[in-house]
Amino acid sequence: MRALLIGAGGFLGRHIRQVLETAGVTVQLPPSGDLNRCASAELQALVSSVDAVVNAAGRTAGSLPDLVQANVLLPARLVEAAAASGVRLVHLGSAAEYGAGTGAPVRESDPCQPLGSYGISKLAGTQLVVQAVATGQLRGTVLRVFNPLGAGMPAGTLPGRAVQQLQQARSHPQAELHFGPLGQRRDFLDARDVGRAVLHVLHTESPALLNVGLGETLSGRELVAALVELSGFRGRIVEDGDGSLRSGGVPFQQADVQLLRASGFAPAHTVHDALTALWSEAAPASALPA
Template sequence: MRVLLLGAAGYLGRFVADRLLADPAVQLTALGRGDDADVRFDLSTGSPGALTRFLDAVHPGVVINCAGAIRGTASELTRHNTVATATLCESLRRSRCRARLVHIGCAAEYGPSANGSSIAEDAIARPGGPYGVSKLAATELVLGSGLDAIVLRVFSPTGPATPAGSPLGRLADALRRAMQHEDSELKLGGLAVHRDFVDVRDVSRAVHAATLSAAQGVINIGSGHAVRLRDAALTLARISGYGGTLLELEGPPPGVPAQPAGGGSTAVVPQPVPAAAPSHPYPDGCGAWQQADVRTARDRLGWRARIGLEESLADIWMEAACRM
């Protein structure tokens, strides 16, 4: 099976590439903006005609779109997430290859949800920020393209190579610095939110399964369990061996009651919000709570998350510790 992978140099794309390369039945070609791609092409600026000619020449059976941007201005996010997807869909419509499209979406497309709820694929999407808006527009383009297409809405990916700018990446880096400087206190913010963390290696398994499946439409990819960032911080502190105190700079958002810190030898001590703290408690636009309903992934892809958060956190800390 010939597979064309877009965004192979990105966080998810690297693990998807590794997973596909381990399958002897897959012939993989990577297309992207960087020098490490097999073929250089920028989806956000390239023409559909040029990409169509390449598709007709390579004739892939599956195209996987892991390309895009998670940060930038609204204009940049629109260009890299929405316009790029429009170019891809138009090229696939024009091409003679009739490839199946596996498109990577994200939980930010849903926006905030009710505390304690599980978000199913038929939930009304109300993204709370420009990133989610740009990704939802891309999903709608894929679903309306008439292609043989599936959208995997990935919740909060984590595990090895977790980006430093992600919540768990920031926690690990803060712990590393605290231990290097022998700080007895570590001040952290935004720990009241709940997120559905899913290991990036499990995500790559889901992508692989989607290439072999006939399923179409949107499918959630998550663990099915929301975890407080505060609890993840405590677990990471225990794994790292940090013996100090975690000071929480932000209390819970309005309407969300304070809860005890839970297990672990390190306590989280609430602290007043400093004047310089961000006014928006949810910079990802996803609200205080996100948890995936993953029954569709189980039923239609035969997939479920296998790697627990503690194992993911241990891998994150191993990489952070190597920088000490």
């Protein structure tokens, strides 16, 4: 199988590429530059040259036009090109599409009420793919990814920021590390399992929309505590900062993963596996606890 992977340079794209190549998939990368700026004929030729397209690209922040360009217009162009070529499309959605929720695990059929521009733009991209599949124009699946963890996480995320602070505190083991409120509970999963889910739907007839999570939650406080244990840090964790605007309105979010499991997929990694991979890549071997 040949797959065009868009967004291979990003956090999830890196893990997806590794999983696909390990499984023997020939991964093709698009030419450098913004795919939204390439001519329709050029994009069509690119998509027609492969068996499947995996869209792991997108923006989590930026101006509203930037978010729409990356999270709505690019998926729209990929839907059009993949439908015309008969090529399977796997598009990565986001749990942010659901919004605040009700405190119970969310199912794919539950209503979506995203709280900000990011979630709204991601939902629009998802709806374009799902609608094209429902009307028979497209073979494809949206993987609505919850909270991926693993090596290479950016510092703009809570796990990435925690690792960065723990690294800086290595020479000051009794220091204080400051965070915003850490009580929110999220459904975290290993980024390698996101890659495995992509591989799974490339080879399986799957529903148009699948939640991708572990189906269990961990608080930010528990996550930071696990990283503290891995690092050997002995100082204090202080929650006195401002909360995240993007996640502050969502105190609890957990995936209902019944459809994913029914499709034959099961995760291969634990949250501890993901945190160990994150810390091991970021910290020198001498900093790892014995």
